[in-house]
Amino acid sequence: MRRILFLVEKEFKQILRNRVLLRMMLITPILQLILLSYAANFEVKDLQITIVDSDHSTYSRRLVSKFSHIENFHISTYEPSYKQASLQLLKNSSDIVLVIPPHFERDLYRNNRAEVQLMVNAIDGSKAGIASGYAASIIRDFNAEILTENFPAPPLQNGQVMIANQYWYNPQLEYKTFMVPGILFELLLLIGGLIASLNIVREKEVGTMEQLNVTPIKKYQFIIGKLTPFVIIGLVQFTAGLLVGVFLFGIPLEGSILLMYMFALLFLLLCVGLGLFISNISQTMQQAMFAAFFCLVLFILLSGLFASTENMPLWAQYLNYLNPLKYIIEVGRNVMLKGSSFYEVQSQFFALSLLTVLILSLAMWRYRKTV
Amino acid sequence: MEKVVIADKLTKKFGNFIATNEITFAVDKGEIFGFLGANGAGKTTAMRMLCGLLKPSSGDAKVAGFDVYTQTEKIKERIGYMSQKFSLYEDLTVRENIKFYGGIYGLRLPAIKSKTEYILEKLSLGEVADTLVASLPLGWKQRLAFSIAMLHEPPVVFLDEPTGGVDPITRRQFWDMLYEAASNGTTIFITTHYMDEAEYCNRVSIMVDGRIQALDTPRRLREQYGVESMDGVFQILARGTSTK
Structure with a gap:
């Protein structure tokens, strides 16, 4: 336990000292939130x-x-x-x-x-x-x-039927309302999947990983100590995003905020698990970057962030059963806009939990203290 | 004499390539054991097996009394290690590096504190204690890395080309530290490319193509091969030529 604390302390010192990365981690998500939800707009005009x-x-x-x-x-x-x-x-x-x-x-x-x-x-x-x-x-x-x-x-x-449309959950058909809950979670994938994996691979590149591998630190201690800081940073970022979404964009938060955080935590565990796995299979930061981007782009395109998943071909819909981002975006939209309770998003909860356990055990199994 | 490192026909194969071929030796407590060989002779592979970083293909080895196949974590509690790749965190200060590694080796906070004071004073690093390691000269970093490898007072410390890239005076200071540690009973297992350093060792082994070709004190090796220096011995064995 004490070893974990020493590792967490060290990670935070390093992260807080890396001003450029710190600023990027905190500012870019907000920027992305603003840009994507204003610019990535499918309203057809002109x-x-x-x-x-x-x-x-x-x-x-x-x-x-x-x-x-x-x-x-x-x-x-x-x-x-x-x-x-x-x-x-x-x-x-x-x-x-x-x-x-x-x-x-x-x-x-x-x-x-x-x-x-x-x-x-x-x-x-x-x-x-x-x-x-x-x-x-x-x-x-x-x-x-x-x-x-x-x-x-x-x-x-002459007996014609008149249609009166009423749009529920997003009465003004605001594009932002549709996008923000999704982007909030998509950003966590960047912190967990990309930044965490790059952080570990960097230790491999500079040689400190080998030094750690000859110390008596246990596998689980290393993994927990290394990943905890990114989960915490992810939660901070999630909070910032939520505040921007609710107060700047006026996105409704109909559901329980606790439920949102519970899912954010679960999703972050999955993300850092993915990050750890990527760092296990990569020897250089370039490789890790490539692997992380591959997953990111695939997840995002299939997730239903931009286009509805139900209109995708059947094979893509099957592939989507493995896409954590699809589930979490559904959760985000349902809880924020509809006010769904845990009962209504439990299938997403179980799917996400299963994926989290899967990726974390895969990553732990693949992590070796040997060369 | 108590044997701290024992290798018996220790072998590592990568596919068809035999990196380390049935090497056998024993290192005494408090001995400075030089591990020489050309690049690619198998030194680093052998050292990694002894440190528990690499599983041997065959043969046996014991470090500080523990088996390299089954008790690697026990070994890791009892060895210090300093690799040719510089292994401190450049974006942490001197003090923070000591604290971090102390914590990882399971030292208590008061022990870390007293160790920190000891190291800062011994290496005269008091003024740069809160400076990032990145800004220190290479020689200082190496001495700090060695002190950190010795934090938990291991019975044996493995040094993989620890003095690469520094001037002879700085190297000499580094060796003073090694002698002091050895005189306190720490076994030192060191690889090097510098032949003057080979002369400083109590005993030297020379590896060629994965095998140990010679193993003795520097003086007896010089006599045996009839040359003036360890450099001559090395030229004869490693390159098959004599500079004599």
Whole structure:
């Protein structure tokens, strides 16, 4: 026990003395929290639209003017033909093309129906989906308008279903509210997984590890003494992040704060376990950095921090059973936004506990006091 | 005489490569035992096996009475170790390094305190006690590293090229410390590339390609090979040439 305290004391002295790293550990997370939750935003704004109006009629101009009055759309050019408009898509100067065919107005009068065409640049699939959705709703609006003009009896009374949306847990559809609980935990992965592993590998590189290995320090003493400081720093960072989230961003904290900390602690144990394991299999800081980044990027991309995990292919969803970040982000969102109690997040708790035990035992088994 | 380090046909193989090939020797209590050999002759491998850092492939060895296969942790309580890679924490002060290693070796706080005062005074480091080790001259660091390896008063201390890169005067001061420790009964097991240091040892073994080719006092080795200095002995054995 005393050995552990000596080790913890030494680690803290070294960490506190490393001003640059200390500042990075405390400032970058906050910075990342602010940047990611403001900048990594999937709201689609300022869509460039190209118009091909081959009809030049009153109705076609009315349809076009509806687009020009919507904030999200900006009419970039008018093109005379379909062909030239598709060049705009190719050049990337337009996101969407609206083609109004000749006889649009005539068809409307004569047949009570007419067609328009939308061409959408779908390289960014989710943006394309949202853009065509917006465009379709504008056209629907236009449709309803001309219907009421031509048929005096309001069509709404003909037994149509009206939808009234009400968004729960994030009523303003604030992107920040969605991001912050996830980022809070993602940051702990940096401290535990990356910084802790680099710290241990550094001792290997400078040779002090060999010196420690010829002392009678026990494996468990080394592991506890070495990892405790990072768990504590992680908790400090978590607190800072939580304060920024709640007071600066106004993210609700509906659930129990104790529950949040319990999960933060559990997740940190998992992170430092991962860090220890990475340091075991790496001989140099470069190797450790690479291994840690590989895990980090994989975890983050699959975690559902940015994109919903339920829309991922099945194999990715199976892979995600091993992704601790997926569980903890679910916990963060449910506890902070919905106010879930332990009962509602117990499956995540058991999954995380299992992963923690797994990675910690793997790391302890792999750690050797021999060369 | 009490034997503190005993090796009997101690062997380490890495795949097909035999780093240490059936080496056999015994070191007395209070002896300064020089472990010589060209780079890659197997010195460091042998020393690592004796310190419990590396499992031998075959053969036997005992250090301070404990077996290198099964009792490595017992050995680690009873040896000091100073490696060629400088092993103090550069971002801790002199005092903090002493405290940390004292704590790791299980010393109580009062003992750490008195040891600290003793070391600071003996090495005249009082003025730089609270200076980061990184800013000390190499020779001071080496003497401090040795003192720290001796903190828990081990019966035997292993030194792996402890004096690399310092001038002869500083080396001489370092050896004064070794003599003092040996006269107090500490066994010193040292590898070196400096032939003047080989002359200072009580006995010297010379390793060539994983085997011990010669083992005796420096004087008798000189006589046996008919040369003026240990350097001559080393040239004949390690390089197969004579400078005579």
